Amino acid sequence: MIEVAHLTRRYGRYVAVDDVSFRVEPGTVTGFLGPNGAGKSTCMRMITGLTPPTSGTATVLGRPYVALGNPGRHVGVLLDAAAQHAGRTGREILTLGAIMMGLDRHRVDEMLELVGLTGEESRRRLRNYSLGMRQRLGIAHALLGDPQVLILDEPANGLDPAGIRWMRSLLRGFADEGGTVLLSSHLLHEIEVVADDLVVIGRGRIVANGSKAQLMSAAGTTVRSADDARLATALEVGGFQAAPMNGGGIHTDAEPCVVGQLALQQQVALLELREAGTSGLEEMFLQLTAADAREGVAA
Amino acid sequence: MNATSTVHSDRAHMSERLEAGTASAIPFGRLVALELRKLTDTRAGRVLILVAIGLVVAVGLIGVFSGKPSQDKNLRDFLALGSLPLQLMLPLLGVLAVTAEWSQRTGLVTFTLEPRRSRIAFAKWVAALALGAAGVVIALVVAFGFTGLTDALRSSNPSWHLSWQVVLGTVVGQLLYMSIGVAFGMLIQNTPGAIVAFLILPTLWSILGSFSWSENIAQWADTNRTLSPLYNATMHGDDWAKLVVSLLIWLALPMIAGIWRMTHSEVKSA
Structure with missing residues (x-):
């Protein structure tokens, strides 16, 4: 130990x-x-x-x-x-x-x-x-x-x-x-x-x-939709973070279920919706390496 | 990979093992033996030892054939001759024993296996002393050989007398030189720097001492001068005081500062 x-x-x-x-x-x-x-x-x-x-x-x-x-x-x-x-x-x-x-x-x-x-x-x-x-x-x-x-x-x-x-x-x-x-x-x-x-x-x-399991579930959700901008706004209005990802899509700290419901309300068609898992950790990790990233992600 | 299961014991019971006595410290004698091995298992160490022995033999040979057969051909003279290269070369091994931990970065492993670094410091010191003593034994054997050789070749009719004061003085002198080498290594922690300092600084003093204004200082601070009556068994009067003062400057101070530095500094890989 x-x-x-x-x-x-x-x-x-x-x-x-x-x-x-x-x-x-x-x-x-x-x-x-x-x-x-x-x-x-x-x-x-x-x-x-x-x-x-x-x-x-x-x-x-x-x-x-x-x-x-x-x-x-x-x-x-x-x-x-x-x-x-x-x-x-x-x-x-x-x-x-x-x-x-x-x-x-x-x-x-x-x-x-x-x-x-x-x-x-x-x-x-x-x-x-x-x-x-x-x-x-x-x-x-x-x-x-x-x-x-x-x-x-x-x-x-x-x-x-x-x-x-x-x-x-x-x-x-x-x-x-x-x-x-x-x-x-x-x-x-x-x-x-x-x-x-x-x-x-x-x-x-x-x-x-x-x-590892804990951190992966805390890594948030990734979503792709027909209208990412509109969905991102809705997430932010709902009090969640929403950041555009490289290559399209949004990374958010909202649960997949919440994202799905918001998309339904906004009538935005979902293309992909899943827990970020490893890619979320990777994302968090990359933020750390960025020169200006001082604030961490708490698990 | 089932090889793992064959080489590890059951780790579930390992905390008990810590209590069961295997946590006992590494015996000091083992550390000394290890340091002696480390001095002789690298090319640098072996070359230094061979060069030292080679020089002892070389100056002895010069002694055999130079000068008149009646001049300086006694056992005592050959011992004095052979101990000169030992004073110069063997302490470099004392330097190397310490500085290699930094120059070769082995300290990272050495100090994780024995985190009480002062034990390593003293083990290195004792190993250097053992090497110095062995050097004097070799010089004695060589001196006997060359005294006999000179008698056989040039009928020098030498004196075979060797007073205990001369033998003791030669041994103690060599051990002091070894100690100074170790101290310089600990203080400077860098191979070329420590070797240059060990070789150059006393010589600088000797040069300075040749000027009249610094004559007095040199008498007290030049180890080459203060140690020579010890080798010649002619210590008397304030020779002892001068020896002690010069050793305070060149041995005690660097050794204390060096051990402090070794035990307190950070050991890094790069």
Whole structure:
């Protein structure tokens, strides 16, 4: 379990992480979503004790990370797959980790096999690894100590589609066995399949936090009609938000049933009417990346 | 992917595992052994060690064949000769042990596996000391070899006497040089910067000390000067005070500031 309470980190006048609180429960995969520079990595570094928070607390398995003793045996961390000595072989990097955590050396071979690095590849120096191979090695390193919590920063970066699918099933299996997973990404579609819960962060603040199902139903409704402008006006008169979408149609926070009734009253023919779901999340997410979007969407 | 189920234990019972004692800290000896391994498992580390040993042998060889057979050919002279390259080269490994965590960004992993960073700092220090002691042992062996060689080739009829003060002075001196290297690494955190500072700053002092107006300062602040009576076993009078003052400046201050910086700074990947 990971518990983050009111975490804040300032750099001078710039607030990188602003009063962030969330929980990651055992048995779940939580997607930590946000555009580049939103504060995801800073948050993860604060959870793992690398960055001292300006204020607030973070605990893993009920303790501050520093109090875990031999944290590698409880928490698998991958923050940057490229942050390894370029002159060491993959096998040596894992061996150093195994020594430090006090593990049997067989564990190194098991993990290499698990992530699909061959014996030949494991004897190459890291500088000759592709980004995808580095990610696989980083995941092997995170799993080395047989942890019950995983904290992974953008682990899908550089993986090919088959690799992404492999990682998803690995994380799903890990959570199904009771493990806790916090997984960051700047791409919604990369983690929406595997995530149970989502924490969306933008400009250092949490803008949405809840189960994926909850967030998707809160994402509103999309509608296409013969007269979008007239329907939009009617929605606004009714006290709802109505925003035109790229490529036609309206996105609104009204329930599909309400939209249907309004269309009936206005005698506007509907072409399409459905819950926004993923595309609504995507929409919300895109708004965050837009330079002027400061207000978030609460779930 | 059923491979996952074969490599993970049952996570439902894991919080108990935390209580059951596997949360106990990483033993300090293991951290030291790990740091020693990290010093020797990269090309940079191996090259530095080989160059240091090579220089010890090279200056020894020069000692064998230079000068008159009766001049400076005792065991003690060869030990003094061999310890010169060790003073210069081995502390660079102490520097590297620390700065690689930043220059190679391995600190991200090292400090997540042992978040109490002062333990890493001390493990690096102890590993550097062990390496320094090993270096003196090698220098001693080489000195014995070359003293015998000179006697065989040039009939130098050397003195094989080595006072305990000279041996102790050589060991302590080497350990102090190693410590200064580690301290510079911790303070500067950047490989080229720390190496340049370690090599250049004392030399600058030596140059400054050659001017009459700074002669007094150099006597107290130039470690090359204050450490040499330790190596020669000629410490007396205010030599001790001078040694302590110079070590305060070049060892204690950078070490304290360096450990503070290491334990308080933010560890980032980029």
